[in-house]
Amino acid sequence: MRSKRAVLLAAVLAGALLATACSSDEEIPEVAAEATASPTPTPDPTCPLTGQAPPGGLNLTRPAIAVKVENDPAARPQSGLEMADIVFEERVEGGITRFMGIFHCGDAEVVGSVRSGRFDDPKIALPFTSLIAASGSNQIVTNEMAERGILYLVENTTDGLFRVGSGVHDLFANTKLLRKAAMEGKLKAPKEGIFTFGEIANKAKKARSVSMGFTTSNTIEYRWEGEAWARYEAGVPFMSDAGPQIAVPNVLVQLVQVDNSNTIVDVAGNPSTDITLTGTGKVLLFRDGKVIKGTWTIKKEGHAPAYTDTKGEPLVFAEGPIWIELIPNDVGEIKGMVSFSKSLAP
Secondary structure, three states: OOOHHHHHHHHHHHHHHHHHHHHHHOOOOOOOOOOOOOOOOOOOOOOOOOOOOOOOOOOOOOOOEEEEEEOOHHHOOEEOHHHOOEEEEEEOHHHOEEEEEEEOOOOOOOEEOEOOOOOOHHHHHOOOOOEEEOOOOOHHHHHHHHHOOOEEEOOOOOOOEEEOOOOOOOEEEOHHHHHHHHHHOOOOOOOOOOOEEOOOOOOOEEOOEEEEEEEOOEEEEEEEOOOOEEEEEOOEEOEEOOOOEOEEOEEEEEEEEEEEEEEEEOOOOOEEEEEEOOEEEEEEEEEOOEEEEEEEEEOOOOOOOEEEEOOOOEOEEOOOOEEEEEEEOOOOOOOOEEEEEOOOOO
16 A cells, blocks of 8 residues: 555656646746836927917916007007017008007017007907907997907006007007906907918928018018018118017918998098908918918908918918018909019118
8 A cells, every 4th residue: 555655746746747748838828018008298388379388387378469559650669569479460541551469478568659449450359369459449440349349448448558658659558467457358368270380391482582562652571581581661670669670480471352441531531441351362471481372261250360371281380470461462442562582682
């Protein structure tokens, strides 16, 4: 009779042989490590109207504001326009132009000089803001502002407008104080996606200078000077009161229909303008020493514009401020002009 020890030893040896046989015939499956998904990086916030990183601590949900600035030679050099995210230039009565500065990420304690509002201003401002600051206007324009839901701030109604003298060119704006009124009015921030920023997507022609005119009596020119488009007016550098010449990375020439108003005239009897900002038209985007042709489309007055290239893709702007020139096209009663060159004028 076998001893219990012998039986136990035989069992151990048999188990060892069985384990050896299994290891030689089959691979022991490895436990697959759980795949760890890499988190999608959150893009850094950027200013919707410039594509740039906001100044430290800036709340991008704050509203933008619009300020009307005159372009009379007696008012030059202007103040604060170099701090605006967007600057529109529009023709008004008598062939002169006015600026509308849109300030969202930008701010300036002195903007001006500030002059009166126009009937077309809500059309221009509403895609970005419902606040317009001006020196005042006639009753027709004031009524239009109210009907379009504009928070219309004029002289003697806000601390955001102040005088440095008693002359017509002595009214200025403080955008920080104006924005307080916008926040109290619960105005919204500009929508994302109106502008696309980045590198030039498609081929673009070389351009070193662009000339334009709202009338035949005054020529505005931008010259590519290596990093930005420097502005000249009547052949003279267009300066900021802070010192440097106005120079921006983007100049957008938007060709629009401009007619004479049938209802509004100035004190000299000159009719105001009526700018059509619905439908579609041509644009020329100047950036990086090049020109990109395209189209603007606005489905409904006051809605955000869509800017596309000749292939139907969004126009791609350089990061930084945008100056938009609302040049009269060949359709309306008032004609403008625009041309560009591959070389700088002598």
